[in-house]
Amino acid sequence: MTNRTTQIGTGDVLCFLCVRNESDRLPHFLRHHRALGVRHFLIVDNGSTDGTPDLLRGQPDVSLWQTQASYKASRFGMDWLTWLMMRHGHGHWCLTLDADELLIYPYWQARPLPALTGWLDRQGRDSFGALTVDMYPEGPVSQGVVGPDRDPITHLAWFDAGNYLVQVQPRMRNLWIQGGVRARAFFGQTPRRAPTLNKTPLVRWNWRYAYVNSTHALLPPRLNQVYATDGGELTSGVLLHTKFLPGITERSAEEKTRGQHFGNAAQYAAYYDRLTDDPVLHTIASTRYTGWRQMEALGLMSRGGWV
Amino acid sequence: MTQASTLGVVMLCHAALDRAAQLARHWAMHGCPVVIHVDARTPHAQFEGLRSALKDLPDIRFTPRLPCEWGTFGLVQATLDAATRMLADFTQVSHVLLASGSCLPIKPVRALQAHLSAEPGIDFIESVTTADVGWTIGGLNEERFTLRFPFSWKRQRRFFDGYVALQRKLGFRRSLPKGLVPHLGSQWWCLTRRTLEGILNLPDRGRIDRYFKRVWIPDESYFQSLVRQVSTSIESRSLTLSKFDYQGRPYIFYDDHLHLLRQADAFIARKAWHQADVLYQTFLTRDGDRAHATEPSPGKINRLFAKAVERRVKGRPGLYMQSRFPVRARGAALAAAPYGVFSGFAPLFTDFQPWLGRALDARVHGHLFAFDRVQFAGGETVYKGGLSDSPTLRDYNPRSFLANLIWNTRGETQCFQFGPEDEQDIAPTIASDPNASIFLISGAFAVPLWQSGRSAQEVRAEAARLQKVESDFIYMLKGVETKARIRIWSLAEFIENPAEPLEQLVDLLNPRAAHRVTELPQLLDLRGFGSFLQDLRNQGMAPVLMGDFPSDVELAQPNPPFARPRIVR
Numbered sequence: 001m002t003n004r005t006t007q008i009g010t011g012d013v014l015c016f017l018c019v020r021n022e023s024d025r026l027p028h029f030l031r032h033h034r035a036l037g038v039r040h041f042l043i044v045d046n047g048s049t050d051g052t053p054d055l056l057r058g059q060p061d062v063s064l065w066q067t068q069a070s071y072k073a074s075r076f077g078m079d080w081l082t083w084l085m086m087r088h089g090h091g092h093w094c095l096t097l098d099a100d101e102l103l104i105y106p107y108w109q110a111r112p113l114p115a116l117t118g119w120l121d122r123q124g125r126d127s128f129g130a131l132t133v134d135m136y137p138e139g140p141v142s143q144g145v146v147g148p149d150r151d152p153i154t155h156l157a158w159f160d161a162g163n164y165l166v167q168v169q170p171r172m173r174n175l176w177i178q179g180g181v182r183a184r185a186f187f188g189q190t191p192r193r194a195p196t197l198n199k200t201p202l203v204r205w206n207w208r209y210a211y212v213n214s215t216h217a218l219l220p221p222r223l224n225q226v227y228a229t230d231g232g233e234l235t236s237g238v239l240l241h242t243k244f245l246p247g248i249t250e251r252s253a254e255e256k257t258r259g260q261h262f263g264n265a266a267q268y269a270a271y272y273d274r275l276t277d278d279p280v281l282h283t284i285a286s287t288r289y290t291g292w293r294q295m296e297a298l299g300l301m302s303r304g305g306w307v
Numbered sequence: 308m309t310q311a312s313t314l315g316v317v318m319l320c321h322a323a324l325d326r327a328a329q330l331a332r333h334w335a336m337h338g339c340p341v342v343i344h345v346d347a348r349t350p351h352a353q354f355e356g357l358r359s360a361l362k363d364l365p366d367i368r369f370t371p372r373l374p375c376e377w378g379t380f381g382l383v384q385a386t387l388d389a390a391t392r393m394l395a396d397f398t399q400v401s402h403v404l405l406a407s408g409s410c411l412p413i414k415p416v417r418a419l420q421a422h423l424s425a426e427p428g429i430d431f432i433e434s435v436t437t438a439d440v441g442w443t444i445g446g447l448n449e450e451r452f453t454l455r456f457p458f459s460w461k462r463q464r465r466f467f468d469g470y471v472a473l474q475r476k477l478g479f480r481r482s483l484p485k486g487l488v489p490h491l492g493s494q495w496w497c498l499t500r501r502t503l504e505g506i507l508n509l510p511d512r513g514r515i516d517r518y519f520k521r522v523w524i525p526d527e528s529y530f531q532s533l534v535r536q537v538s539t540s541i542e543s544r545s546l547t548l549s550k551f552d553y554q555g556r557p558y559i560f561y562d563d564h565l566h567l568l569r570q571a572d573a574f575i576a577r578k579a580w581h582q583a584d585v586l587y588q589t590f591l592t593r594d595g596d597r598a599h600a601t602e603p604s605p606g607k608i609n610r611l612f613a614k615a616v617e618r619r620v621k622g623r624p625g626l627y628m629q630s631r632f633p634v635r636a637r638g639a640a641l642a643a644a645p646y647g648v649f650s651g652f653a654p655l656f657t658d659f660q661p662w663l664g665r666a667l668d669a670r671v672h673g674h675l676f677a678f679d680r681v682q683f684a685g686g687e688t689v690y691k692g693g694l695s696d697s698p699t700l701r702d703y704n705p706r707s708f709l710a711n712l713i714w715n716t717r718g719e720t721q722c723f724q725f726g727p728e729d730e731q732d733i734a735p736t737i738a739s740d741p742n743a744s745i746f747l748i749s750g751a752f753a754v755p756l757w758q759s760g761r762s763a764q765e766v767r768a769e770a771a772r773l774q775k776v777e778s779d780f781i782y783m784l785k786g787v788e789t790k791a792r793i794r795i796w797s798l799a800e801f802i803e804n805p806a807e808p809l810e811q812l813v814d815l816l817n818p819r820a821a822h823r824v825t826e827l828p829q830l831l832d833l834r835g836f837g838s839f840l841q842d843l844r845n846q847g848m849a850p851v852l853m854g855d856f857p858s859d860v861e862l863a864q865p866n867p868p869f870a871r872p873r874i875v876r
Contacts (some may be wrong), residue, residue: 110563115580124558131629162692162715165704168634176627179707184695191703198629204353227632233622236630285689299626299714305552307612307621 002057002064004109005040005088012039013035013113015095016081019043021050022099025242027148030059032102037112038095042088044080078211089205093117096201096215097239101281102153103130103201104292105237106303117204119306120237127218128202129226130237131300133159134181135244135289136281142249153289160184161287161298164197174198174217174224181281186271193268199239200226228304235304238295244281252276313401314339314420317389319382320408321346323581324353327408328360333368333591337416339404340366340397344385347372368392378460380519382526390503401427404497409578410547411560411568411586411767415594419546419574421499430502430538433492434531447523448470452489453480456523472500484511492531495547495577498538505537506530536848548573550612553620558612562586567611572603609805625742627710642713642742646721647816648791649775651798654758655805657829659855660724662828666809667817669720675712676705676729691715698730705733714740720817727752727776738783743791745784746812750798750853752777753843754836771848778852797854805817805830834859 008014015038019026020206030041041062046069047054056064067080085094093113095103105116106126120128135156137144146155163178175198178187183194199215203223211218218224227235287298295301316334318341331341343361345354354372361367362732370388375381386405393403412419423429437449447454454474458466473479483489498506509515515533519525534541548571550558560576561570562585568576579586583815622631625643647669652676653659664671664684681696688696692715694708695701701708713721725737725745737743752773756766769810784793796808809827837858843850 020837107561107563112582113591114582115559115561118559118580123552123554129629132496160693162711163694164628164711165707166629166632167704167707168632175632177629181693183700184689184693184697188695188700227628227630228622229632229634231622231624231633232631233618233626234630236628247805283614283689283693285687285691285693285694299623299628302622302630303615303618304626304630305617307558 001066002062004061004063005042007061008040008088008092011092011114013037013093013095013117014039015041015097016089017043017097017099018046018078018081019048019052019056019099020046021048021052023048023050023055024051024146024148024245024247025099025152026052026055028151029097029102030062031149032151033095033097034061035112036108037114042081042084044084044117047199061282082210085209086207087204091205092205093120094203094205096203096211100242100245101132101201101239102242103237103239104295105130105301106235106292106296106306108237108292108293113202116235116306117202121204122153123235125226125234126204127200127223127226128235128237129175130199130201130239131164132180132197132199132239132241133175133295133300134241136181136286137161137244138282140278140280141244141275142246144246144277146245153240156196156240156242156244158232158282158286159289160285161300164300165191165194169217171221172217172224173221174200175227175252176216184272184280185281187261200224201239202237212263233302233304235306236301238292238301240289249276313399314404314423315393315397315400315402316341316404316406317386317393318343318406318408318410319346319375319385319389320344320357321349323409324349324647325360326359326579326581327590328357329587330406330408330411331361332364333412334416335361335366337594338394339416340368340400342368342389342393342396343372344370344375344389345372346385347374364395368396368851376461378524380457380501380505380516380522380525383519383529384516386530387507388524391507394500394504394507401500402497403503404546404575405495405501406547406575407495407577410495411576411579411590412549412574413568413571413576413590414574417594422546422574426540428499428540430496430498430534430541430823431544431546432496432498432534432541434541434543435492437489437491448491449489451491451523451528452474452483454523455479455481455521457521459524478597481521482861483520484515485520486536487515487532488535489528490531490535491528492543493545493547493549495524495545495549495575496534497546498530498534502534502538506533506820509533509536510626542857546573547575547577548608549577550608553616558615560586565589567608570602570604571608603693625710625714629705629869642710642740643717644713644720645742645816646713646720647746648725648737648743648745648810649722650724650726650746650780651748652746653724654751654754655748655798655801655833656828657831658828662826663722666813667720667722668715669722669817672723673725674719674725674729675709676701676725676731676733678728678730682724702730702732705730706736709733709736723815727773727780731776731780732813734780734783735788738786738789738791740852741790744812744815745791745793746808747781747784747793747795748798748808749777749781749795750774750800750850751801753840753850753853754798754831754833757836763839763846767843767846767848768845770850774848774850774852781852797852799854799856802830802833 015033043056043064044064045066049147056062136158137155144155160181163184164177167176169176175200178194180197185196196216201215251273252275256269334341370392373381373385375385390403458470460467464637519529557578559578559580560581562583565585624641660671670684672684681701683690745765753770756770800810806827837856840850840856
């Protein structure tokens with residue numbers, strides 16, 4: 001354990017995440033979110049064997065907790081993170097991510113997170129929604145080399161722009177969005193099982209709050225209302241999902257064996273098999289990523305009145 | 308440099324006092340005395356920090372700190388105190404500018420002074436009668452002056468709203484001080500010494516102040532109203548650019564607004580984000596070191612902010628995403644653009660789809676809702692935006708599928724075939740969509756059955772099923788929920804004169820393209836279909852949706868039969 005949380009100052013934006021063998025992704029991940037204005041990273045490492053803990057201990061703005069326990073048994077790390085958030089997140093804007101997610105939002109290069117959270121504060125909003133967009137390469141997913149310090153989006157330059165399926169889940173009032181390349185390529189016959197893509201990763205935290213299902217939904221339910229129902233648009237962002245980096249094929253084989261996925265792991269066996277087969281996800285209908293303005297114009301995120 | 312010493316700045320501050328110090332220094336360095344008021348609720352240490360940061364500057368004063376809650380008289384009182392001090396301490400001051408601790412001068416101070424010197428008697432203050440304002444929030448214009456507001460709008464909203472409602476119900480009305488005509492406007496003004504002295508020395512100011520203590524948001528009405536009593540030359544516009552969101556909160560300017568602010572015709576911008584280093588660095592350079600100003604283009608700024616408000620309030624029709632999911636709004640079932648749904652056309656012509664594409668200049672799909680496969684135009688397996696041809700994926704959320712298709716193809720009209728042989732779950736969505744135009748030839752579903760060469764006995768059950776599905780669809784289309792544009796012809800009506808319905812639909816879907824249509828698609832030779840219908844009747848089915856279809860003998864009459872019809876112009 002490396003606890004540097006005494007560095008946390010009033011009003012700092014904090015980032016919480018749970019990792020396992022992410023030494024390839026973390027350097028860019030940290031650089032990206034640091035540049036956005038995250039002041040401290042609170043990270044749980046779940047039995048990494050690739051030097052991830054050492055890498056994290058070397059970062060001045062990271063506090064690290066380590067565990068060997070089952071990821072699945074702790075609801076995919078959320079229990080650990082919930083405790084850390086209760087302990088350290090109260091009163092802060094907290095960003096809860098996976099190591100393969102890069103948050104972008106309108107004007108992100110020019111306006112760091114405190115500008116966004118200030119806008120949300122003035123709008124009376126405590127939570128901020130983001131759509132997970134699966135990014136993929138042009139060729140077979142195992143091909144190519146992306147060094148840990150390179151922006152993975154230069155390699156994972158493509159995405160599906162307009163095949164997202166939206167419905168409301170009345171119980172928690174959260175949207176349920178599926179679709180994207182994974183629904184298209186892997187769940188054409190079993191769409192109900194396609195991964196959930198809507199997230200609420202940024203919340204002005206209160207120790208009473210809790211994420212219920214990854215960061216897809218939280219309690220109390222009003223925090224899930226990150227969308228306007230009257231026809232207008234609220235401000236929202238996109239999580240660029242870097243899942244399909246070259247290591248994905250071996251990783252899928254490993255994940256399948258570990259059986260640690262959310263829900264019924266057996267359901268995902270076919271999905272992992274397809275991935276292990278090294279598919280090409282790119283089609284003529286794919287869109288090349290050019291930036292947030294493109295994502296906004298495509299309707300995958302919205303500035304929602306922020307200008 | 309006589310004119311350079313005439314502007315004094317009253318600054319009302321409450322947070323980010325490091326920026327306030329920078330701003331005060333900038334004004335002072337350019338010869339403008341500054342009187343600062345800091346909100347009493349700001350921590351004392353911060354206030355002391357500001358004082359010591361400015362202690363080397365002789366022409367800076369601080370006035371006693373009062374609490375300035377939003378919407379209360381505290382802000383006005385602080386302004387009055389500071390203005391009094393300004394006029395007393397700095398006799399050279401001819402104009403007083405009211406600014407906040409985040410009001411950034413975006414033009415050289417010299418330019419502002421020159422502007423004031425050009426017409427020295429003018430008061431720059433937005434001052435609009437209550438009848439003419441369109442921007443106020445909460446529906447309170449005139450009532451700001453005639454009701455009482457003892458409760459805080461921010462902290463005691465329920466009491467605030469309840470007390471307003473109660474006063475309305477009781478018909479309560481405060482009487483206005485004599486001679487006062489209520490005016491509203493931006494709280495940021497620039498007044499001449501003469502006018503300001505006039506206001507400060509109004510004979511019944513005690514009574515006026517007592518009155519305004521119970522007016523809501525007096526900082527937007529006190530000076531704006533009183534100026535009308537003392538000044539004869541008012542230019543009703545603020546020199547300070549400020550933009551408001553749909554809830555009436557001021558927009559904040561960030562570093563990426565630099566270019567925009569350079570195009571403003573105002574002299575000061577409210578409010579600049581306290582971390583906008585580029586803005587502060589750029590605009591707080593000394594007058595002499597500045598880059599040349601860009602030609603003002605205030606219309607561009609207005610449009611940008613108006614569009615942002617519209618995006619927040621109205622959104623983009625036809626878009627369903629993580630921060631827009633209209634369920635309450637009228638027009639919730641609205642696709643992004645008009646589209647055409649064609650039922651029963653394709654089986655009647657040999658070349659309907661290519662013809663339609665040419666006639667409408669549109670993308671024409673096959674049966675998008677076919678059971679076996681999504682029939683995208685050109686037989687694509689993955690369509691624009693990544694839509695899959697998997698019927699399972701489509702049927703999992705058919706509304707999203709259609710909304711996505713229409714959204715993804717904005718700028719190109721979409722048409723598709725839809726009939727009783729298709730998956731029907733999407734039907735209510737289409738029917739209730741004002742952007743849908745549905746053209747239906749009832750009974751045409753029987754033509755492919757007839758063409759299949761199978762006997763009436765073999766296809767009887769299928770024909771009956773399709774007829775049931777189609778009549779349910781027609782029944783729905785005639786219901787009250789329907790918002791789509793509907794044209795329905797029976798098969799018999801249609802073949803009597805196919806040109807007219809075809810022209811109609813072209814006119815409806817693409818009025819501009821209509822003039823290019825001279826040729827119509829090739830109608831199938833339907834001789835023999837009448838006998839097929841009779842056979843169905845003989846098998847015990849009642850084919851009714853086709854209308855009164857002519858017998859083969861009757862069909863033989865027009866000469867030549869089923870020629871490619873031409874439109875005569």
